[in-house]
Amino acid sequence: MARCATRLDVKLAHARPYRLLRILAAAIPVLARYAWLVARDRLDHRSADADADAAWDAAHVAAAHALHDLALDLAGALVKAAQIGGARADVLPRVFVDALGRFHDAVPPRPFETLRDQIERDLGAPIEAHFASIDATALAAASLAQVHPARLRDGREVVVKIQYPEARRIIPLDLGMLRLTARMASWLRPNIDLPSLVFEVSRFIELELDFEREAASMERLRTILASHADVVVPRAIPELCGERLIVMERLEGLPLTRCEELAEHGHRPSDVARKLGGLYGSMIFETGFFHGDPHPGNLLVLPDGRIGLLDFGLCKELPQNFARLSAQLIVCALIGDTAASL
Numbered sequence: 001m002a003r004c005a006t007r008l009d010v011k012l013a014h015a016r017p018y019r020l021l022r023i024l025a026a027a028i029p030v031l032a033r034y035a036w037l038v039a040r041d042r043l044d045h046r047s048a049d050a051d052a053d054a055a056w057d058a059a060h061v062a063a064a065h066a067l068h069d070l071a072l073d074l075a076g077a078l079v080k081a082a083q084i085g086g087a088r089a090d091v092l093p094r095v096f097v098d099a100l101g102r103f104h105d106a107v108p109p110r111p112f113e114t115l116r117d118q119i120e121r122d123l124g125a126p127i128e129a130h131f132a133s134i135d136a137t138a139l140a141a142a143s144l145a146q147v148h149p150a151r152l153r154d155g156r157e158v159v160v161k162i163q164y165p166e167a168r169r170i171i172p173l174d175l176g177m178l179r180l181t182a183r184m185a186s187w188l189r190p191n192i193d194l195p196s197l198v199f200e201v202s203r204f205i206e207l208e209l210d211f212e213r214e215a216a217s218m219e220r221l222r223t224i225l226a227s228h229a230d231v232v233v234p235r236a237i238p239e240l241c242g243e244r245l246i247v248m249e250r251l252e253g254l255p256l257t258r259c260e261e262l263a264e265h266g267h268r269p270s271d272v273a274r275k276l277g278g279l280y281g282s283m284i285f286e287t288g289f290f291h292g293d294p295h296p297g298n299l300l301v302l303p304d305g306r307i308g309l310l311d312f313g314l315c316k317e318l319p320q321n322f323a324r325l326s327a328q329l330i331v332c333a334l335i336g337d338t339a340a341s342l
Contacts, residue, residue, distance in 0.1 A: 013074050014166040016173055023078075023177045026070045030063045031181070034188045057095070064099035071103065076167065077174035079103055079143035080208075081201045087295070091193055109138035109146050110164070118165045122242030130240060134160060140297065142311075144208055149250060156249065158237060163211060163244035171209070175202050208313035215241045217315035218248065224287045230275040232308045251308040253300030267301050275307050285323040292316045 013019065037055055067085070071078040085092055086100030112134070120126055127134060134150040141147075145163045152158055178201065182194035207213070215236045222233035232251060240247035254261050256272065263269075276299070283290035291298075292314035300308035332340040 014170060016170065019074055019076075019170060019173060020177070022074060023070065023174075023181075026066045027177075027181045030059075030066050031184055031188065033059050033062065034185065038188050057093075060093045060095045064093075064096045067096075068099045068103075071100075072108070074174075075143065075164070076170050077143070077178065077201060077205055080205055081178055081197070083143065084197060084201055084204070088197060091197060093192075103143075109141035112136040112138070112148060115146075115162045115165070118244060119160070119162055122245035123240065131160075144205070150247075152237070156237075158247050159234075159250045161211075161246040161248070163209070165244070167244075168209060171205055175205070204314060210313075211241070211244055211246050214313045214315075215246050215248075218246075218312040221283075221289065221291060221309070221312065221315060224289060225279075225283070228279065228282060230306055231279050232302060232306050234308070234310070251300055251302065251310070253302040253308050256296045256299050256301065262301055265303070267305060271305065272301055272307070275305075279307055284318065285326070288318045288320070288322060290316060290318070 037052075037059055040055075041052060067078070067082060071082040082100040082103045085096055086103055087097075089097045113136075116127065123130060130153060132151045132153050132155070134148050136148070138146045138148050139159060144167050145161050147159050147161045150158050150160050175198070178198045179195070182198045185194050186192065215238065218233060218236050219238075222235060225231050225233055234248040234251055237247040237249070254265065254267075256262075259269070262272070276294075280290065280294070291309050291312060293311055298309065298311040300310065302308050328340070332338075
């Protein structure tokens, strides 16, 4: 899955007519296969037959691979849909979770030169005016942006998060096609609630496209958690942030998924889990403002054992009385007071 698109591939993938045709070419055979299976089961009443189950399993495999390849080729909202689908074992068959879960930490990056113009437009100046260097090798890539390590002219080590230039233009088309496909698939397979997944994708993307909100959320959370001993929130560099660009101080640490390396550095899983539990308990029940995207790629264990938070596009604010009402709900449940009014 680790491949890097050429400039021609990128331009073609961002052309709306090509995206429309490519999505239709992937969706129609999958939907036709499901439609045939539904019709066959209704006519032959063989839904419990072993051969019928095998046919459905094969259809799920084909659909999962089609979405995987489509997201890999076109990126945009399709990657976000794949990431969410890969985390929803409660909704999708296991084969989808296995195929799409790869997008959580393995989205192919783009060549840095394809993003240079975007950076300089937001900066309003050549890159060299503010940066001593920017590493052309991306630290990470996601559905809407990618991140590069850099050094400012004053020597500070930072990371640069760059929103893909076409994101705001192609996302509406992607979401429209996802909604249409989800409605058709739900008609064929009502027990799989795809429209709710697409709604979730749409809501998340709207938040993640707003880089100014993300930079503000990062600073707000850094202030709120300043006295919390077990967490580090990076500092944004406000004069270098823009509508499609965020520059923040760099955190050095290990992702939660590198269990062996964490153990080698003396970080016990139980200690990390305790710190994470305390951190999220504090954010949710004490401050009412929390980091809403805690997948392994956004959580680092720093050398001193503290937790480093990354990616603040999905920070959310809870209602003012959330903590009190949650506590009241738990107490009422424990004592069996089903008539209590919260």
